[in-house]
Amino acid sequence: MTLPEFTLLRPRNLPEAIDSLDRHRGDIQVIAGGTDLVPSLKQRLFAPRYLLDLKPIRDLRGIRNGHGLTIGAMTTVGAIADSPLVAEKFPVLAAAAAAIASPVLRTTGTLGGNLCLDTRCLWYNQSPFWRASCGFCLKKDGKVCHVAPGGEKCWAVFSGDTAPALLALGAEIEIASPRASRRLPLADFYTGDGMARIKLAGDEILTRVHLPESSAGLRGAYFKYRLRGSIDYPLAGVAVALDLAPDGTCRRGALAVTALNPKPQLIPGAEAALRGSRLSDDLLDRLAELTNRAIKPLSTSASTPDYRRHIARVFVRRAVRQAWQA
Amino acid sequence: MRKELVDLSINGRRHELAVEPNRTLLDVLREDLRLTGTKCGCDDSSCGACTVVVDGQPMLSCLLLAVSYQDSQIQTIESLATQGELGALQRGFVQEGGSQCGFCTPGMVMSLHTLLESTADPTEEEVRAAISGNICRCTGYMQICRAVRHAVAEIREEEIREKERLHA
Numbered sequence: 189m190t191l192p193e194f195t196l197l198r199p200r201n202l203p204e205a206i207d208s209l210d211r212h213r214g215d216i217q218v219i220a221g222g223t224d225l226v227p228s229l230k231q232r233l234f235a236p237r238y239l240l241d242l243k244p245i246r247d248l249r250g251i252r253n254g255h256g257l258t259i260g261a262m263t264t265v266g267a268i269a270d271s272p273l274v275a276e277k278f279p280v281l282a283a284a285a286a287a288i289a290s291p292v293l294r295t296t297g298t299l300g301g302n303l304c305l306d307t308r309c310l311w312y313n314q315s316p317f318w319r320a321s322c323g324f325c326l327k328k329d330g331k332v333c334h335v336a337p338g339g340e341k342c343w344a345v346f347s348g349d350t351a352p353a354l355l356a357l358g359a360e361i362e363i364a365s366p367r368a369s370r371r372l373p374l375a376d377f378y379t380g381d382g383m384a385r386i387k388l389a390g391d392e393i394l395t396r397v398h399l400p401e402s403s404a405g406l407r408g409a410y411f412k413y414r415l416r417g418s419i420d421y422p423l424a425g426v427a428v429a430l431d432l433a434p435d436g437t438c439r440r441g442a443l444a445v446t447a448l449n450p451k452p453q454l455i456p457g458a459e460a461a462l463r464g465s466r467l468s469d470d471l472l473d474r475l476a477e478l479t480n481r482a483i484k485p486l487s488t489s490a491s492t493p494d495y496r497r498h499i500a501r502v503f504v505r506r507a508v509r510q511a512w513q514a
Numbered sequence: 515m516r517k518e519l520v521d522l523s524i525n526g527r528r529h530e531l532a533v534e535p536n537r538t539l540l541d542v543l544r545e546d547l548r549l550t551g552t553k554c555g556c557d558d559s560s561c562g563a564c565t566v567v568v569d570g571q572p573m574l575s576c577l578l579l580a581v582s583y584q585d586s587q588i589q590t591i592e593s594l595a596t597q598g599e600l601g602a603l604q605r606g607f608v609q610e611g612g613s614q615c616g617f618c619t620p621g622m623v624m625s626l627h628t629l630l631e632s633t634a635d636p637t638e639e640e641v642r643a644a645i646s647g648n649i650c651r652c653t654g655y656m657q658i659c660r661a662v663r664h665a666v667a668e669i670r671e672e673e674i675r676e677k678e679r680l681h682a
């Protein structure tokens with residue numbers, strides 16, 4: 189399939205990039221690795237007049253060790269998966285990055301792109317011909333949602349793997365804009381709306397991800413459900429990070445999910461349930477139930493909502509147990 | 515659309531050509547440079563047939579914008595044979611039946627080529643992981659894994675012979 193026509197802008201530095209975004213507002217889109225965007229352009233989900241290539245901006249790349257860890261938005265997810273530093277300090281992030289797509293995509297896809305990923309739906313990620321034959325849908329060119337007809341909301345699912353790991357670790361993100369650059373908890377970045385998925389203005393760029401030193405060394409596990417063992421996007425993903433006292437009680441912990449809602453999210457109540465607890469079937473049941481309440485899988489993918497709900501509960505139990513006993 | 519004059523480094527040779535910014539590297543390789551070894555399986559970034567090596571790493575050429583990779587060293591399947599003779603990995607595919615219809619083969623070989631560059635004697639698990647983004651509809655993958663074993667053994671024998679020659 190051919191790509192739509194566009195002009196490719198290659199800024200040499202961040203101010204130049206922001207300036208271009210500002211100038212062509214509404215008609216320009218950022219391209220990082222392009223592993224999500226290029227297939228979507230081929231499907232005509234977007235047709236911007238300008239694409240802004242972030243690859244030439246060198247200082248958006250790399251993993252910096254300091255107080256915690258700072259990862260540039262243009263660092264590839266493969267570099268994160270292979271980094272001994274990440275594996276040692278933040279094992280749950282290493283596991284999540286290693287579960288993304290396939291080796292030939294991880295060399296290209298970036299962390300920034302992974303966090304800004306467009307939401308996905310069976311009715312949306314299709315060719316124009318396919319979408320036209322169904323009368324399109326709310327998210328693009330149409331008037332109804334085929335998943336929840338009658339509603340006004342799009343339920344397309346956020347399907348990135350690193351977000352739940354970063355949420356469980358309490359990561360913050362840095363955003364550059366023509367105004368002052370800002371820093372916010374990753375948890376505040378997502379809207380929960382399948383259409384306007386992230387709180388990022390058209391003239392802003394995600395530049396860095398900060399992992400706090402207080403989360404360094406947390407035990408972690410990431411469990412992912414996908415149709416095949418490789419290549420596929422997650423259809424449910426569960427990340428857990430735990431700090432255990434020497435006697436095995438949990439001092440602090442967090443549980444987060446992806447690919448089950450229009451946004452990746454921390455499970456409300458999980459931190460309180462984990463704090464001061466010991467590993468028990470009761471605790472695992474409670475965490476599974478809290479997850480069950482927080483998720484709303486719908487018929488947006490090739491797997492059924494019931495199965496995804498089931499597997500999410502199973503994975504919560506497995507992930508917490510594995511992290512605890514690691 | 516306006517074409518851009520680009521300078522691509524492919525298999526150690528520089529190619530100057532005019533391309534539109536919306537052309538993928540895969541299209542430019544196959545259509546403009548007639549390097550048709552690299553295959554287009556899905557054109558949707560999901561099969562691995564179009565895998566080429568960019569700066570030492572395997573990537574899907576059907577999603578790379580050609581104009582964005584002017585500062586990179588690009589390597590395609592055409593680079594693996596020397597003076598018309600197949601490389602060890604390619605000979606492994608022939609010997610072990612690792613290639614049937616052949617459509618996935620160039621991508622498979624490029625993924626495995628990068629593996630062997632970093633890991634001289636990979637484990638079975640490493641071989642399987644390296645091709646986990648390359649789909650083959652014919653062989654069932656076992657022959658491909660054996661092809662790697664074959665190549666590793668051949669390379670090692672060649673090294674031993676080379677050493678003996680030097681000592682003689």
Ligand SMILES: Cc1cc2nc3c(=O)[nH]c(=O)nc-3n(C[C@H](O)[C@H](O)[C@H](O)COP(=O)(O)OP(=O)(O)OC[C@H]3O[C@@H](n4cnc5c(N)ncnc54)[C@H](O)[C@@H]3O)c2cc1C
Nearest residue numbers: 220221222223224225289297298300301304348349394421
């Ligand atoms: C076959 C296939 C399978 C995949 N499987 C998975 C999977 O299992 N798990 C998974 O998580 N992902 C998967 N992906 C998606 C993708 O490969 C990864 O999420 C990758 O990390 C995306 O990064 P990118 O740099 O390629 O993003 P791009 O495609 O370049 O960008 C994605 C989106 O983010 C925006 N964006 C990118 N960077 C920035 C930035 N710095 N600031 C602001 N906006 C930005 C872009 O405008 C675009 O809207 C898959 C893709 C394919 C094709």
Ligand code: SF4
Nearest residue numbers: 309325333342343344
């Ligand atoms: S959830 Fe509804 S509106 Fe959103 S992409 Fe799917 S069908 Fe379209």
Ligand code: FES
Nearest residue numbers: 556557561562576
């Ligand atoms: S042709 Fe590129 S992945 Fe299939």
Ligand code: FES
Nearest residue numbers: 614615650651652
């Ligand atoms: S040999 Fe036919 S697809 Fe692999």
